Amino acid sequence: MHWNTGDLEKLERRYRGNLINSIGGYKSLLLVGTQSSQGNNNLAIFSSYFHIGADPAMCGMVVRPAEETENTLGNILQTGHYTLNHVLPSFYEKAHQCSAKYPAGVSEFERVGLTPHYMDAFKAPFVAESSIKMGCEFVQKMDIAFNGTTIIIGRIVFLEAPDDCLLDDGSIDLNASQTVTCSGLDTYHVAQLLGKLPYAKSPK
């Protein structure tokens, strides 16, 4: 099956959404925890995380103009902080439920049954059930005029991972951590190792 631009434009809206959301392959799946300046917690599920650099440690994610993500963006801009939390098989259904539309001010933690966890002076809640947790500071936002989305760029200022998931070279063993990945907006997977390869060199 193949599609060109004209074919894509003619597709039914949800069909096209499912196709384009899944065609790029497996995605990072993270629960994003934020808090409003009034102290209301918000938890949202994102699959648009991307690595920007390791020194300083920086990452990006795309925030859609849709209603359900306004709280995340608004809270990040208010407090400057957000958390990124891995999803495990034991609570992926609760993570998915965070994509439902709840009224502003309602805590998804409470509604889906996950536990907010606070650390020091960090102004955003982590997910207690997540074994791998990241704390980020807002750096910059970039608006994409073409479709009204916004890229949030952040600096990773805190990391936590189980000792038995940390390899000697600093890599996280995502199979051992049972980290969940997703495709599209509704399909969840765990992964199996094919191979860890040596640094690629060109033959002399």
Added chain:
Amino acid sequence: MHWNTGDLEKLERRYRGNLINSIGGYKSLLLVGTQSSQGNNNLAIFSSYFHIGADPAMCGMVVRPAEETENTLGNILQTGHYTLNHVLPSFYEKAHQCSAKYPAGVSEFERVGLTPHYMDAFKAPFVAESSIKMGCEFVQKMDIAFNGTTIIIGRIVFLEAPDDCLLDDGSIDLNASQTVTCSGLDTYHVAQLLGKLPYAKSPK
């Protein structure tokens, strides 16, 4: 194990690179095909693809300031076209080898043993061995001053996927397509379905 900003800064460079590159979870893995205005093919491996929107179909990826990616960025700016090709278990080692440094003008297709495939007037080569192929037109680049990286934003103008990987709702079945995902810069995985969940609604 946990790290704060000060701990991260003290880590050995490669250790920190492995940690930060893998901490965000599984990533989209794509071979990016481009061609210079002189007609030289280039094939590079990227794990920073992210979804931006479905209508119009748009995606982004991060290009590092490093030497080996200069060809990809330069070629995209010259021709306006690039291809994104899924990696399969049968050739993931060849895909990894594309990360080696080859001199400018050398075709990674030839060196690693993959086959360029041309379509109509599209000014970039696809990977014949990839069952899922995407053709993109350059839309915009955004420079991240903080670390010298660049975000390339493109419009998806062509898609190809095997009939037996396309579900009734438009989703691609990435388990059926045997699409490879990666963690960090050197570790490759295939995935297994946990579940495909219904659209999440908040209880009335």
